[in-house]
Amino acid sequence: MKKTTVFAFSLLIVLSMVLSACGGTATVTEAPTAEETKTEVPPAEETKTEAPAETEAPVSQKDTFIFGRGGDSVQLDPILVTDGESFRVTGQILDSLYKFEQGTTNPVPALAECTPNENASVWTCELREGVKFHDGTDFNADAVIFNFERWRFTDNPYHFPSQVFEYYEAMWGGFDENSKITAVNKIDDLTVEFVLAEPMAPFLANLAMDSFAISSPAAIQAAGEAYGTPTVGAVGTGPYKFVSWEEGTEIKLVANEDYWGEKPKVKNVIVRVIPDDSARFLALQAGDIDALEQAVVEDLETAENDPNLQVLTRPALNTSYIAFNFKIEEFRDIRIREAIAHAIDKQGLISNFYGKYGTVATNFLPPLLLGHNPDIEDWAYDPELSKSLLAEAGFPDGLSEVTIAEDVMDADGNVVYTAGQKIPLRLYYMPVTRFYFPAPKEIGEAMAANLNAAGIKVELYLEGDWPTYLGARRNGLLMGLYMLGWGGDNGDPDNFLGYFFGNAQEPVQMEGWYQNKELADLLDLAVTLPDPEERAELYRQAEQMLHDDVARIWLGHNNTPLILSIKVQGYVPQPVGAENFEYVFFSE
Amino acid sequence: MGKYILKRLITVIPTLIGVTLIIFLFQRLIPGDPAVAMLGEHASEENVARIREQFGLDKPPFLNRDALVEGDLAGFFDSQYVRYFDRLLHFDLGDSIHRRIPVVDTIKERFPATIELALLAMLIALIVGIPIGILSAARRNSLIDGVTRIGSLIGVSIPIFWLGIMEIMFFSVMLKWLPSGGRLSPGMTIEPVTNLLLLDALLTGNGPGFWDALKHIIMPAIALATIPTAIITRMTRSSMLDVLQEDYIRTASAKGLGERVVLFRHALKNAFLPVITIIGIQIGSLLAGGVLTETIFSWPGIGKWVYDSILGRDYPIVQGVTLLIAVVFLLVNLLVDISYAILDPRISYE
Numbered sequence: 001m002k003k004t005t006v007f008a009f010s011l012l013i014v015l016s017m018v019l020s021a022c023g024g025t026a027t028v029t030e031a032p033t034a035e036e037t038k039t040e041v042p043p044a045e046e047t048k049t050e051a052p053a054e055t056e057a058p059v060s061q062k063d064t065f066i067f068g069r070g071g072d073s074v075q076l077d078p079i080l081v082t083d084g085e086s087f088r089v090t091g092q093i094l095d096s097l098y099k100f101e102q103g104t105t106n107p108v109p110a111l112a113e114c115t116p117n118e119n120a121s122v123w124t125c126e127l128r129e130g131v132k133f134h135d136g137t138d139f140n141a142d143a144v145i146f147n148f149e150r151w152r153f154t155d156n157p158y159h160f161p162s163q164v165f166e167y168y169e170a171m172w173g174g175f176d177e178n179s180k181i182t183a184v185n186k187i188d189d190l191t192v193e194f195v196l197a198e199p200m201a202p203f204l205a206n207l208a209m210d211s212f213a214i215s216s217p218a219a220i221q222a223a224g225e226a227y228g229t230p231t232v233g234a235v236g237t238g239p240y241k242f243v244s245w246e247e248g249t250e251i252k253l254v255a256n257e258d259y260w261g262e263k264p265k266v267k268n269v270i271v272r273v274i275p276d277d278s279a280r281f282l283a284l285q286a287g288d289i290d291a292l293e294q295a296v297v298e299d300l301e302t303a304e305n306d307p308n309l310q311v312l313t314r315p316a317l318n319t320s321y322i323a324f325n326f327k328i329e330e331f332r333d334i335r336i337r338e339a340i341a342h343a344i345d346k347q348g349l350i351s352n353f354y355g356k357y358g359t360v361a362t363n364f365l366p367p368l369l370l371g372h373n374p375d376i377e378d379w380a381y382d383p384e385l386s387k388s389l390l391a392e393a394g395f396p397d398g399l400s401e402v403t404i405a406e407d408v409m410d411a412d413g414n415v416v417y418t419a420g421q422k423i424p425l426r427l428y429y430m431p432v433t434r435f436y437f438p439a440p441k442e443i444g445e446a447m448a449a450n451l452n453a454a455g456i457k458v459e460l461y462l463e464g465d466w467p468t469y470l471g472a473r474r475n476g477l478l479m480g481l482y483m484l485g486w487g488g489d490n491g492d493p494d495n496f497l498g499y500f501f502g503n504a505q506e507p508v509q510m511e512g513w514y515q516n517k518e519l520a521d522l523l524d525l526a527v528t529l530p531d532p533e534e535r536a537e538l539y540r541q542a543e544q545m546l547h548d549d550v551a552r553i554w555l556g557h558n559n560t561p562l563i564l565s566i567k568v569q570g571y572v573p574q575p576v577g578a579e580n581f582e583y584v585f586f587s588e
Numbered sequence: 589m590g591k592y593i594l595k596r597l598i599t600v601i602p603t604l605i606g607v608t609l610i611i612f613l614f615q616r617l618i619p620g621d622p623a624v625a626m627l628g629e630h631a632s633e634e635n636v637a638r639i640r641e642q643f644g645l646d647k648p649p650f651l652n653r654d655a656l657v658e659g660d661l662a663g664f665f666d667s668q669y670v671r672y673f674d675r676l677l678h679f680d681l682g683d684s685i686h687r688r689i690p691v692v693d694t695i696k697e698r699f700p701a702t703i704e705l706a707l708l709a710m711l712i713a714l715i716v717g718i719p720i721g722i723l724s725a726a727r728r729n730s731l732i733d734g735v736t737r738i739g740s741l742i743g744v745s746i747p748i749f750w751l752g753i754m755e756i757m758f759f760s761v762m763l764k765w766l767p768s769g770g771r772l773s774p775g776m777t778i779e780p781v782t783n784l785l786l787l788d789a790l791l792t793g794n795g796p797g798f799w800d801a802l803k804h805i806i807m808p809a810i811a812l813a814t815i816p817t818a819i820i821t822r823m824t825r826s827s828m829l830d831v832l833q834e835d836y837i838r839t840a841s842a843k844g845l846g847e848r849v850v851l852f853r854h855a856l857k858n859a860f861l862p863v864i865t866i867i868g869i870q871i872g873s874l875l876a877g878g879v880l881t882e883t884i885f886s887w888p889g890i891g892k893w894v895y896d897s898i899l900g901r902d903y904p905i906v907q908g909v910t911l912l913i914a915v916v917f918l919l920v921n922l923l924v925d926i927s928y929a930i931l932d933p934r935i936s937y938e
Contacts, residue, residue, distance in 0.1 A: 247687075247694060247888075252774070275892055288769070
């Protein structure tokens with residue numbers, strides 16, 4: 001018996017020893033990257049300062065910037081992806097011909113400087129001289145042409161059939177003969193000429209997108225389909241070079257000493273996945289990482305009051321909204337749409353759920369974009385007005401049930417809703433948090449309460465998980481009011497208004513069956529105008545049209561917060577595109 | 589015995605086929621398209637169609653009835669499941685839909701991390717749970733017994749995410765003793781042999797590597813071990829109590845054998861059978877159920893990966909990992925059954 005007790009006790013002792021293992025003896029000196037995990041600092045140095053002493057490391061030792069994030073990159077071949085987590089990394093490894101000026105959506109020259117002809121349909125681009133890819137090959141006209149031809153031609157040997165170049169299609173109109181870039185001609189080794197099918201105002205903004213960064217042709221030829229996967233990584237001209245990618249865990253980069261631009265100040269970058277929001281914040285507090293994106297509200301408050309941390313905000317390039325499904329008879333009456341718009345307390349929702357990071361939206365275009373219309377007078381929050389509008393529209397007792405206007409079919413052609421069918425009025429809420437909707441279910445509940453107070457009784461409706469929700473939206477089957485939003489890709493107004501309401505290839509069901517020919521024609525014209533002021537005028541008109549038609553209820557713009565260690569300097573949040581880690585350095 | 593094991597191994601095959609069928613069916617019953625899940629708000633008609641075609645998702649899930657009506661027998665069998673099964677026979681689990689890399693590669697990379705964590709958690713559960721369970725039964729209604737019963741009740745009911753966050757808050761943020769997550773510090777390398785880092789560090793004589801890996805694994809292992817420790821403690825205790833009431837125990841005590849001999853020689857062996865069963869089940873659920881622990885501690889295992897894959901409708905990953913876990917589970921159960929025969933000679937499988 002005694003033996004058992006002794007055993008149990010010794011076990012406890014062993015465990016507590018393991019737990020109390022102070023890092024004094026454990027040095028990770030093999031690391032070529034003298035990393036700075038606080039546990040590894042020899043105790044002798046810990047005593048040299050007071051206050052938050054343990055978190056201090058001499059600046060000379062701190063040569064690794066560790067960024068914590070919730071999910072992994074999908075791929076590092078930037079043409080294959082559309083997710084921010086992939087671009088966060090590819091943006092360090094590769095350069096595009098243009099880039100977005102720090103902290104703005106203005107495209108400025110990077111690998112090239114382009115000048116248009118008089119109607120902006122031919123652009124001549126002078127390439128930067130003496131730039132080399134990380135594999136030592138030259139960046140030149142051939143490399144640019146190789147990349148653009150790979151993307152554009154579906155029969156190009158490097159346009160692998162298994163790959164979807166989604167952004168090329170979205171931003172340049174399609175592949176092969178549908179591409180708005182009809183030719184990329186080599187003038188000389190350092191000059192290329194882009195010929196466009198029609199004038200295209202967002203040309204430079206598109207060039208600046210992370211997706212259209214220039215990869216080393218030699219690297220693509222060598223790796224084939226595996227280019228961009230964890231084993232191969234990517235090869236560009238950027239400030240950091242790819243080192244390794246442990247899938248789901250972290251991606252390591254090292255400074256490119258021969259970078260053509262401002263030389264990176266920190267030698268190593270690690271982009272680490274910490275899936276849990278709270279654990280990520282704790283890792284920042286513990287000093288295991290230097291910066292993070294996406295934190296829960298309580299942690300943000302803690303961060304604001306923590307002298308060791310700083311909170312930066314990324315200027316909003318996003319909009320959340322409530323959409324109407326126009327297959328519902330009642331929604332075709334503008335008075336009902338207005339009644340709903342007047343019933344929602346936008347300011348209340350924003351202050352309660354977005355906190356100080358959100359602003360009320362009156363436009364689809366966020367304020368920092370060209371064409372944002374500041375003169376739009378928003379629908380006032382006025383439940384009484386809502387009630388009288390409803391009464392005027394024939395619903396003096398309020399609205400709780402709606403009528404299907406015509407048969408609605410699913411993707412397979414089965415009738416899901418029949419004309420004349422009565423269904424409860426639903427408010428579909430998003431099943432996941434997105435950057436534009438911080439707490440969708442709670443916001444949905446609050447909106448339902450708003451609507452209820454104005455006599456509009458909605459049933460809060462959950463349409464499965466995120467893929468299910470998006471699928472139903474795509475087929476126009478979110479049959480009621482529904483929540484969604486958009487984050488811009490290239491900082492151009494066409495990427496908001498044109499993408500949603502232009503005469504595009506997209507079927508109208510995706511936008512709740514909303515159709516407005518006049519608006520679509522206006523937007524199609526706006527995208528071709530070379531003069532920004534002329535364009536802005538048209539977009540302002542478009543915003544006014546959307547407002548007058550109560551096409552949608554714009555809710556908010558979210559300036560997403562980032563939390564960094566107070567020692568991180570030079571980090572500028574970018575509204576669009578990857579942030580530039582080469583400017584980051586550590587203060588003492 | 590040999591014949592029995594062979595027989596059991598053969599019955600594994602139809603079970604596994606059943607597993608593939610069920611997981612295939614259930615995944616396709618969840619609405620939501622992998623292509624839409626992948627493309628998000630951007631999903632265009634054309635791209636969705638292209639991805640569906642590439643991964644054969646445009647084919648019917650099981651059998652193509654329309655083709656049979658037209659008398660096209662090859663077309664009848666040209667379904668997602670048949671294609672999947674055909675690949676499986678060639679040991680090909682397919683490629684991830686989102687990342688386009690072979691599922692097998694990722695399993696090779698991530699499964700060892702899960703195994704390592706599960707084994708260590710199990711080890712902790714055994715060396716804590718069994719002695720405490722025995723002690724508690726031997727000293728029934730004593731203070732130790734009371735503490736054990738309350739402790740194990742807390743253990744089974746404690747929320748893992750809370751415990752994990754508390755561990756990080758205390759040991760990483762406040763005391764700064766342990767890293768808040770991951771498997772190794774940046775810059776630290778351990779030469780891979782088995783990909784179980786602790787073992788590899790020992791095998792290659794890498795002292796600092798072992799220490800670093802241990803510091804990373806200890807918090808998640810304790811979090812993951814909490815529930816099995818509590819369950820094993822309770823099971824050992826109640827099973828011991830049952831056995832201690834048996835006549836032969838009284839006989840043994842009556843003829844003057846010491847308490848230790850009675851407990852360990854006579855009681856424990858018999859009390860162990862139900863405990864072994866529980867251990868078998870727990871190993872299975874440790875392997876499959878580490879999602880929360882892996883998420884909180886950014887542990888690069890399969891738990892979080894599969895969870896994300898289910899949400900993203902990445903069918904090949906979910907199928908591959910489910911199959912793998914089924915295989916492990918069946919093998920563990922086989923081992924459990926074999927150990928019965930060893931522990932209790934009266935049990936025969938012939």
